[in-house]
Structures are given as structure tokens and as C-alpha cells.
Amino acid sequence: METISKETLVGQLRDLGVRAGGVLLVHMSFREVRPVEGGPEGLIAALGEALGPEGTLAMPSATGDDETVFDPATTGNRDDLGIVADLFWRMPGVVRSPHFDAVSARGPKAEWITGGPFVLPPAAPESAIDRIRQAGGQVLLLGVGHHANTMLHLAELVGGAPYRSDFHYIDDAGREVHYGENDSCCEKFELADGWLRAEGALRAGRVGHAEARLMEAEDLVRIAAAKVKADPLIFLHGADEDCEECDEARESL
Template sequence: MTLRAFRRSEVADQLRALGVRRGGVLLVHTSFRAVRPIEGGPEGLIDALCAALGPAGTLVMPSWTGDDEAPFEPAATAAAEDLGVTADRFWRRPGVVRSDHLQAFAALGPRAEAIVKTALPLPPHTPDSPVGRVHDLDGQVLLLGVGHDADTSLHLAELMAKVPYGIPRHCFVQQGGHRVRIDYRENDHCCRRFALADDWLRARGVQAEGPVGHGTARLARARDIVGLAVDALLRQPTLFLHDPAEGCADCDEARASMRGIIPNSG
């Protein structure tokens, strides 16, 4: 069966009905495959998001590369494939502002520069990262066809709660015409237990859920997501890691980092 394509105006109406604030800041993580077809494809979805926000609103999407080895060129480097086609189309759009570093986000609207033009945040989602600035500006987070496992605000919560795990990572940047390696530790794991945020937000009645296109969307204030996660992590710092008995290699690596026994990880 062929699904009908939603018009841009219909999608904008769905977003408004969900609770997207006109004139607000909106951080979007999306899978176009989950919501398609939409008139105009991914560009049509971006048009609908902009229409729901209005001209005073600011739309933000992740735009990092996923490649810590290669040089980053804001005007040329493609977004990581796992961010989806919408994110990769968005940074190429006229008027969109993109970060100058490989942990990039892209934004369109009056607050775009203030959100994405940060110094290189290491680890990627520090309070002075684009995610942190969305939080500080009381922005909303829209998970469009994806769950909280894609929610970067929960990585911000981990750092604010000072979780004890951190995987050794490195990246390369250009400094003074030279390629320089920077080593850091990242609060990384499989992220599947980020789904716990659904329970916390629903229990407080602060997460809206509903249809957008042919998919399902979740919408909440970044401050609600982060606040509830920080409270939970302060009580149980390893809450987002699978139990060792569950056999999750990524979470096992994160647990091992607390004991400083991760060989050959950099």
C-alpha cells in the first residue's frame, strides 16, 4: 500500500498541536524514514518545522561528522550518516549557521549563532556545547521518529551529574597550520537505557506524544529532560549502563573505564 504524502502545512499543524512553541528554540533529532512521505521530502519537513516555529523561532539539529580523524570544514563536510538525511540537508540550507568544529550542530533563526558558535566541546555535550545552550535558553527537544536513545540532552545530564564513566577518545584539529591530536574522555555507552526518560517524563506529564507525518513524535523541554535525568543519576550514577549480566559490550566498556582498565581504546 502506498502511503499518501502529508502536505507541509499539515505537518506544521501537527507540530503545533504537539506543542512546538512559536518563537521558541527547538532541537530536533529525526528519522525521515519513520515519518515519510512528506511533500517536498526532507526539505518539506524542514519547511514545516520552520513554519511551526515562525520567524522568531530557532531550529537546531545535530551536524557532527562522526569522523574524529579527518579535518572538519563547516561549509563542506557531510553530517554523519546516522544523523539521517534531514540533518544533512539542513546544514546546507541557505541561512543556516553551523559550528566551526567536528562536534557540530546547525541552526537557523535569531539565536542560531549564540547556540552553535561554541568552542570545541570535549566531551561533546558539555554545558557550554550547543546542547547546553539549548538547555540554558529553555528550548524544547523534539524526537521525531526516534526515541530518547538519540537524545543528546541526556548526555548533557550525565556530565552535569558527574557520572563516573568515561571512555578514552581522541580527535584531530588544525592549530597553527598543524594537525594536532587531542585526547579526552567521553561519557559513551549503548544509550538504549536512555529510554528510561520516557517513564520519568510521562509520570510528570511533561512529555507530549503524538503523530507527525506517518511517525510518532515526543516533545519535552530540555530542562525537564535534563533535570529529571540528573536527579536519577545522582541517586544511581550508573543507571544508564546495562547490568554486566546483560552482555552489552558498550556498557561493559563504560563500566571498565571506572576501574581504568580499558586497553587499546584510543
């Protein structure tokens, strides 16, 4: 396949609607975007250029290790977050939340986004995810579906989703702390795509070789939270659909 230049990437991002000076939360699969000039570093550079010097770039940076004390300077990302997100948190000028469900960010609003209170469940109001919404941020999905869209976990909580699965983490004192998280298989998060399109709140195109979808975080939370309020279990598979994660969520009710 053709290697996409940095200049083309920046143009694609701007054509899609990425705002200069804005806040952008990116979920991606680099495998879908590549090949691009400069590899993962080149893609990060293109995202930064599209946002400009007044913009703030953010990516998920949570650990998949729930048996080790989290250290934002050394603890790696969960594997499914991908190579770009794992590279990003290690780069100069990037700051990272000081807890296990971290977000990494670079730009004028990075300290505020990542420095908020530690809340449980991890995507609850006042979390880093919510602060991206409060800052008028956008969500960009690059080569991934809404199953990766962390902002929808905030929408679940705002809408009053009642289910909680048992999770734990190790605190700074080495103690195992259990908490309930609004978790499921997330396959039905794809419903959000149709909801957004119906309201003209989704922009779609290509960035690199990947399908790209861009939305305002505020629109996403508003629209999805209303759906959850009307049907609190809308994101769960039915009891007869043989989904272990959704069944666990249902059993918590």
C-alpha cells in the same frame, strides 16, 4: 501511504506543543515521517513555519570521521543523523559549530547556540546542546527513541556520571587529541520516557507518519540528572548483560 501536506505537518507540530518563537532541537528518522509534501525540504520548511520567524531550528551535525580535520563548510554529518539533518546544514542561512561535534541552527539564536566555546566532553555545560537548554529550548524526537536524544548526555554530566570512554579527534594542526566521553550504547536512555511521563513532562502524538515526542530541555535535564545523581550508572547495562560499549564505560571507573 498518504502524502502528508505541509499545512498538516505544521498543524501537527503546533498541536504537539512546538512553540512559535521558540528554540527546537530535532532528532529524526525521515523514513518514519515520510511521505510528506516536498520531501525532506518540505519537512524542514514545516518545522520553520511552526517555529515562525522568531524561532530557531537546530539539528545535530556531528561528523563520524575522527581521522580528518573538521571543516564546517565541507565535512559531512555522521550517517546515522539522517538525510534531513545532512540537508539542513547545507541550506542558506544555516550556521554550524566549528568543531567535530557540531550543531547546525537557523534563526535568531543560531549564532549564539553554535558559537559557544568548544568543550569536552562534547555535550558538557556551555556546549551548543547546553545553550539550547539555556535558551528555553524544546527537544523533538520524530520517529526515533531517546537513544538519539543528545540532551541526555548533558544530563549525565550534570548528574555526575563518572564513566568515560576514550575518543579522539584531529585538531586544526593535524594532531590526534584524545579525550574521555560519557559514552555507552544509549539503549537505557529509553528510561527517560517513563520518567518524563510520570511528571507530565512529555507530549506525544504524530507528525507525518511518525511517532513524535516533545519535551522541554530543562525538564529533561533536571529529571534525568537527578536519576543519575541517585544512581550514577543507571544508563549502563549491567556487567552480566553482554554490552561491549557499556562494559567499556564501566572499565573506565
